[in-house]
Each structure stands twice: as C-alpha cells, then as structure tokens.
Amino acid sequence: MSIFKNLYQYRELLKTNVQKEIRGKYKGSFLGVLWSFLNPLLMVLVYALVFPYIMRVPVDNYLVFLIVAIIPWNFFTTCITTGCNCVWLNGGIIKKVYFPREILPVSVIVAGLINFFISCLIILLFVIFGGVGLSIHILWLPLIAIIQSMLSLGLLFILSAINVYVRDVEYVVTFFLNLLFYGTPILYQASMFPEKIRWVLYLNPMAHLIDIYRSIFYYKMMPNLGSVCYILALSFMILIIGYMVFRKLEKGFAEEV
Numbered sequence: 251m252s253i254f255k256n257l258y259q260y261r262e263l264l265k266t267n268v269q270k271e272i273r274g275k276y277k278g279s280f281l282g283v284l285w286s287f288l289n290p291l292l293m294v295l296v297y298a299l300v301f302p303y304i305m306r307v308p309v310d311n312y313l314v315f316l317i318v319a320i321i322p323w324n325f326f327t328t329c330i331t332t333g334c335n336c337v338w339l340n341g342g343i344i345k346k347v348y349f350p351r352e353i354l355p356v357s358v359i360v361a362g363l364i365n366f367f368i369s370c371l372i373i374l375l376f377v378i379f380g381g382v383g384l385s386i387h388i389l390w391l392p393l394i395a396i397i398q399s400m401l402s403l404g405l406l407f408i409l410s411a412i413n414v415y416v417r418d419v420e421y422v423v424t425f426f427l428n429l430l431f432y433g434t435p436i437l438y439q440a441s442m443f444p445e446k447i448r449w450v451l452y453l454n455p456m457a458h459l460i461d462i463y464r465s466i467f468y469y470k471m472m473p474n475l476g477s478v479c480y481i482l483a484l485s486f487m488i489l490i491i492g493y494m495v496f497r498k499l500e501k502g503f504a505e506e507v
Contacts, residue, residue: 253493256350264353264360271332271361290321290369297437309439311468314380318373318467319436319460325366325395326402326456327427333358333406334413334420337503344503351500352493355406363399377467385470394462394473401455401485407492411499435460455484 257264294317309315336354337344344351370391377384413419434456443451451457458477465473 253350253352256352257356260349260353263349264357267353267357268360268364271357272364290317290324290372293324294320311380311382314376314382315464315468316437317376318464319434321366321369321373322398322459322463323431323434323436323456324369325362326398326459327431328365329359329362329402330405330409330427331420331424332362333402334409334423336406337410337414338417341503351503352407352496355403355410355496358406359399359403362402363395366395373467382468383470385466387466387470387472390462390466390473394459394466394478397478397482397485398459400489401459401481404485404488404490404492407489407496411496411503414499414503430454430456433457455481 294313297316297320333355336358337351340354343349374384376382409419409423433451434454435451440448440451440457440461458481462473462477462481465471
C-alpha cells in the first residue's frame with residue numbers, strides 16, 4: 251500500500267510529471283498533439299492499402315477492424331518504448347532530490363492513458379461513419395484501458411529499473427515489440443491460425459486485449475469474460491512482481507544514473 255501513500259503524498263509532482271510527459275512528447279512540433287491522431291491514422295493507411303491484398307483477409311470494414319486494434323497497440327508500445335528510459339533520463343534529479351522513484355514510470359503510463367482516451371475519438375469516428383455503429387458495450391472501455399495500463403505499468407517497472415543497469419534493454423525491447431506486432435492479431439483475425447496451435451497466439455496478453463477491444467467496438471458484443479478475468483489476473487500479477495523488482499533495484503539508481 252506504500253505506493254498509493256507515496257503517490258498521494260507527492261501528487262503535485264505526479265501531476266507535473268504527467269503534464270511534462272504530454273507536452274514534452276510533441277515539444278517543438280508544429281502540429282503538436284494532433285500527432286496523437288495522425289500517427290495511428292498514417293499507420294492504418296499503409297496497412298489498409300497493402301495488407302488486404304497480400305494476405306487477402308476476409309474481413310468487412312477492414313479499415314475499422316484495423317484501427318480498433320492499432321490505437322490500443324500504439325498505447326502499449328508508446329508507453330513501453332518511451333518509459334524504458336524514464337529513470338535514466340531523470341538521473342540528475344534522482345541524485346539531488348528525494349522523491350518516490352515509482353512516480354517516473356507511473357507518470358509515463360498516466361500520460362499514455364490520457365493520450366489513448368484522446369485517440370479513442372478516432373475509433374468512435376470510424377465506427378460511426380464506417381457503418382459499424384456503437385453499442386452499449388462501449389462502456390467496457392474504461393475498465394479495459396485500466397487493465398491494459400496495469401499490464402504496461404508492471405512491465406515498465408521491470409524494464410525501466412533494469413535499463414538503469416543494462417543500457418541495451420531499450421534496444422532489445424524495441425526489437426521484441428516489432429516481432430510481437432506480427433504475433434498479435436492486429437492485421438489479421440486469430441481464426442486464421444489453425445485451432446490446434448491458436449493457444450500459442452493467446453500466450454500473448456495483447457492478443458486478449460485486442461480481441462476485447464474488437465468485441466466492444468467492432469463486433470458490438472460483450473467481451474469474453476474468461477479473457478477479461480485472465481488478463482485482469484495476469485496484469486495484476488505482473489504489476490505486483492514489477493513493483494517488487496523496481497523497489498529492489500531502485501536502491502542503486504543514484505549510483506548508476
């Protein structure tokens with residue numbers, strides 16, 4: 251429970267860090283926060299023009315099918331790639347001033363969550379004007395986004411702490427995320443995999459999350475409760491383990507950064 255006490259006690263610092271993360275991401279950019287919309291749109295445009303003709307994916311409204319998955323995936327990868335360096339980049343402050351170090355990865359996730367909810371406006375526009383429409387199941391969105399934030403934060407606790415000691419971590423993570431993109435049913439349906447080996451695909455927690463987002467936005471149905479419970483339990487476990495690793499390794503941050 252100390253993490254909640256620390257975050258509350260240093261809530262102003264957390265707020266300032268979140269604002270810095272949001273503003274700093276597009277600092278000096280002419281379009282600024284509009285890149286939150288443009289980045290996923292440009293990705294979707296490329297894949298929507300090329301991928302259906304290569305793989306011949308039998309999906310109606312493929313553009314909507316794609317954007318419903320791309321935006322949550324961007325939320326995940328942006329948090330992980332930008333957050334890997336969050337402790338290292340604040341080394342000067344860590345050496346001079348005491349504050350709960352967990353504020354750094356938490357700030358990255360909160361800023362990412364805010365950007366994600368802004369980007370969800372794109373999903374809403376596509377499902378409304380793309381002929382899919384909305385349903386009551388969209389009310390699941392806040393819960394699913396929080397579960398994904400828990401998963402991302404747990405991983406970020408581990409990666410940002412290890413990255414202080416092993417600077418190659420960020421490069422390994424970037425490479426692994428590029429591989430994971432194609433191992434997640436974003437560009438294709440999971441049903442394209444033979445049923446006997448489909449379970450391998452679902453060892454990836456993002457595969458469950460993408461299916462859940464598609465259920466509430468694209469298929470307009472209640473998400474699979476088994477998947478929701480599984481990803482909630484897994485995310486909570488990773489969050490606890492990640493925090494324990496972070497607290498263990500933070501003792502040497504001031505000497506290493």
